[in-house]
Amino acid sequence: MSKSTKQWYASWFDTPYYHILYKDRDYAEAQVFMDNLTNYLNIPEGGKILDLACGKGRHSVYLNTLGYQVTGVDLSEQSIAHAKQFENDTLKFDVHDMSKPYPDRFDAVFNLFTSFGYFEDDNCNLHTIESIKAELNDFGFGVIDFMNVNYVIDNLVTEDVKTVEGIDFHQKRSVKDGYIVKDISFKADGEIYEFQERVKAFTLEDFQLLFKKAGVYLLDVFGDYKLRKYHSKTSERLIMIFK
Known part of the structure; x- marks a missing residue:
């Protein structure tokens, strides 16, 4: 019997096999990235962060240990059900479609580890950036951490x-x-x-067009989790800071 899915992100992420396949991801590297990113953005002590497409919440939990108020959201009901065991007064999780605005405002919205570009409808990708814009307070920053397609x-x-x-x-x-x-x-x-x-093969130029349509401004681009300069051919990541 063959099990398959068309809307892959809605069901593949909900299977235990997804988490088995990717269980060896480098979380130490991810924590270094969170340290570097929050320091670079100078997020205020006790500031509010939205972790968009948070999965099982590991990075939300770590951000919370750094002293931030964190909300983690994901489309996967099973992932959020798992993450809810970590909730406390300054950490909460919610099932949410990232292409729609979440009803709160944040100092930063993080979309990490290539959690963008899943939608078949290009408008949903644009709506996601528009939603991030709506979720930011007056001093907030949006961050999209994507693969470097090149x-x-x-x-x-x-x-x-x-x-x-x-x-x-x-x-x-x-x-x-x-x-x-x-x-x-x-x-x-x-x-x-x-x-x-x-995953849509978005280049930096593609994102720049989306940002322009959404009315947000690209401030910085980095090429790895140590926040080193982005090079279009050799950088492994495409990390974009905008507001």
Whole structure:
């Protein structure tokens, strides 16, 4: 029996297998990024941060330990249900569609680790940036941390197998119709599963057009989690600060 999904981000993220496949992500590096970013933005002590597409909330939890009031939102009900165990007076989680404004204002809105560009409808990508603008207070900053598409395409591994917890995840990567696509197939618990991740191949120039349409202003661009200068061919990340 084959399990598949069309609206991949709505169901793949809700499976336990998504979290198994990506369990080895470098969270120490992510925490260094959070340290660097909050210091660079000079977010006030006790300031409010919206973690947009927060997943299971690991980075929201860390930001909260730094002394910020954090709201983590995600479309995945299962991820938010998991994250709610970490809630306290200054940390909360909510199921929310990031293409719609969240009813609060923040000192910073973080969209981290390529959590943008999932929508089939381009208008939803624009609406997400417009929503971030609406979520910022007068002194707030928006941050989108995206893959550097030029670097990813130049270094694309077209096919590999990653074995985690005894599951062989067969991964095939390609560039199709303006998307970077990863097809994932595996057998687990006696069933065959097939999922596809599709992320719009946005370049810096594409984002600049979206920012212009949304009426926000690009302030800075960085190329890695140490906030070093962005180079279009060699930087692994495309980190954009705007307001």
